[in-house]
Amino acid sequence: MKQFGGQALFLDRSDINTDEIIPAKYLTENTKMDLKPYVLEDLKLGGFDPKRDLADKGVIVSRANFGCGSSREHAVWVFEVNEINTVIAESFARIFRQNMYNCGMLAIELPAADIEQLFNLGGEVTVEVDLPAGKLTAKGERTAEFSFNLNDFDRRLVAAGGWLNYADKHY
Amino acid sequence: MGYTIVEKIFAAHRRDTPTPENIILDLDVVMCHEITTPIAITDLEARGMDRVFDPDKIKVVIDHVTPAKDSKTATQGKILRDWARRQNIRDFFDIGRNGVCHALFPEKGFIRPGYTVIMGDSHTCTHGAFGAFAAGVGTTDLEVGILKGVCSFRLPRTIKVEINGRMPAGVYAKDVILHIIKKLTVNGATDRVLEFGGPVVASMSMEARMTLCNMAIEAGATCGVCLPDKITAEYLWPFIKEQYTTIDEALADFQEWHSDPDAAYEQVLEFDVSTLVPQVTYGFKPDEVKDITEMEGVPVDQIYIGSCTNGRIEDLREAARVLKGKKISDQVRGILSPATPKVYNQALEEGLIKIFQEAGFCVTNPTCGACLGMSNGVLADGEICASTTNRNFNGRMGKGGIVHLMSPLSAAAAAVAGKITDPRVMLD
Structure with missing residues (x-):
């Protein structure tokens, strides 16, 4: 199975929508790789520079209702081609969350207090994901462990490498 | 314990x-457009x-960028067109017959x-x-839908939204749904269905109900739903008259989908619209909504009337009530995009297109x-649009642009005044 985790990018805002993650004008690209330069281009977050801040990151940590708005799976693909494999947030919009699992990627929900703790670890934070155990280890200036629950079906989708593989085998 | 309409459809x-927690549903309709397909x-x-699992259950339209604006969008159209031909998909709507998907497909029955x-x-x-379970999905869900005719969902819980009172003059379905989103917030209905009911919904046209359900997603909902009734049956009659001898017979059949009186709702929300005033968004989220009287005087650069939210014939009629015999302000430009060819033709026949053009609007073909x-x-960058669409996200209508969502009547009033204004003072 795919490995999950990496250095964390902290996006300290709720309701980050898929138009901010990948503006609609780029939805005319016909390959996923062509989306790469435009990731988070319209994110409304003071001081954020996608090119500088996204370098070497594998995990995004954010607040509530991440990925709301449009159904565009481009918002997941643009993370995938930028080597982001996991998003951790207080909550997700339904379609974005489903798109992540459908692509075999992780959308992990944690309680607000855990998210707050993640934001306050200090320094460059690296997140390790132990999927079978349902455990996250985050190491910054301080280290913290968190447990998470994955819907059993979402777990199967990740193991299958996505919904198309799973559906082709079962239906 | 009884069941809700969506629980019955799922069963x-x-x-x-x-x-x-997870259910795999058989699909009756898989719809496709040129951006995500x-x-x-x-x-x-x-x-x-x-x-494809069944070419007759797949409906295809080119609607987001039509006519194609460049080589990339032309290629997207070509991929879709070639595929529809190759897979013998008969319901494919290309330029000349195309319209905004969520306005066109209902019209086709x-x-x-x-x-x-x-x-x-x-x-x-x-x-x-229409009393259907209809949900937006990503490309992988769409791909599996095309191939296998199935889609996975978590069983959603239902919030019942009872809309009571009487709609005041100048207040429309758009104002009602903006008001509801303000109360629910942008994620108040995530993983939920919004079941709209009550006397106001019972007397709404299908067009108004579509406006209501259209923006359910802006509160995070999986689906908005109205119970199918006589208004639904009358709208669908040209398509179902072979199947039933009378409208009452169709109605009796539709009854099976009605939520049971003892169905379990997660929550019941009641709204009285009798004192509602026209609503408008500020900021960058569709739950940032104010009474239009609080936004009076905000200048605008562009007026846009159209979209799957408000590009139907009733919307054009509402806007034309204000525009008739008037000119839009020199400070603004107005764009009307009737949502489908049928809406466009009907607007021509009713003299509405002339009203828009004489007021100074540009009338474009149907497109998203x-x-x-x-x-x-x-x-x-920095321009402001009074728009009848559904999202005011940062950059949604162009990088650095600002969008205020409102009803067609309020948008038309903004066009005349050159700024956001209470449209009710312009009514006869």
Whole structure:
């Protein structure tokens, strides 16, 4: 199975929508790789520079209702081609969350207090994901462990490498 | 314990229950447009799976950027067009016959009570107005839908939204749904269905119900839904008259989908619209909503009337009430995009197009373009648009542009005044 985790990018805002993650004008690209330069281009977050801040990151940590708005799976693909494999947030919009699992990627929900703790670890934070155990280890200036629950079906989708593989085998 | 409409639809379409929380549904309609479908098609080709589960259950339209504006959008259209031909999909709507998907497909009678519907488009929730379960999905869900005719969902809980009172003059379905989103917030209905009911909904046209259901997603809902009734049956009659001898017979059949009186709702919300005033958004989220009287005087650069939310014939009639015999302000430009060819033709026959043109509006072909800043009315940095669309996100209609969502009547009033203004003072 795919490995999950990496250095964390902290996006300290709720309701980050898929138009901010990948503006609609780029939805005319016909390959996923062509989306790469435009990731988070319209994110409304003071001081954020996608090119500088996204370098070497594998995990995004954010607040509530991440990925709301449009159904565009481009918002997941643009993370995938930028080597982001996991998003951790207080909550997700339904379609974005489903798109992540459908692509075999992780959308992990944690309680607000855990998210707050993640934001306050200090320094460059690296997140390790132990999927079978349902455990996250985050190491910054301080280290913290968190447990998470994955819907059993979402777990199967990740193991299958996505919904198309799973559906082709079962239906 | 009884069941809600969506629970009944789920029970009737259940293919599999891989876990207690997840349900695999058989699909009645899979709808496709040129923005989210081409990558599904090319992926199916690459996997050697270039086939469809049932060409008659797949409905296809080019609507987001039409006519094509450049080589890339032309290629997206070509991929979709070639695929529809190759797969013998008869219901394919190309330029000249195309319109905004969520306005066009209902007009064609493709959506019926009790149906399950998906599309790679978040505003698919619009079709719940017909008593269907209709949900927006991503490209992978769409791809599996095309190939296998199934889609996975968690069983959603239902919030019942009772709309009571009497709609005041100058207040429309758009104002009601903006007010509801303000109360629910942008994630107040995530993983929920919004079931709209009550006397106000019972007397709403199908067009108004579609506006209501269309914006359910802006509160995070999986689907908006209205119970199918006589108004639904009358709208669908040209498409179902072979199936039933009378409208009452159709109605009796639709009854099976009605939520039971003892159905379990997670929550029941009641709204009295009798004192509601026209609503308008500020900021960058669709739950940032104020009474229009609080936004009076905010200058605008562009007026846009159209989209799957408010580009139907009733919307054009409402706007024309204010525009008739008037000119739009020198400070603004106005764009009207009737949502379908049928709406366009009806507007021509009723003299509405003339009213818009004489007022100074540009009338374009049916397309989604401007709503999401792809074509047909993109904003420049710092420009402000009074728009009948559904999202005021940062950059939605063009990088650096600002969008205020409102009803067609309020948008028309803003066009005349050159600024946001209470449209009720312009009514006769």
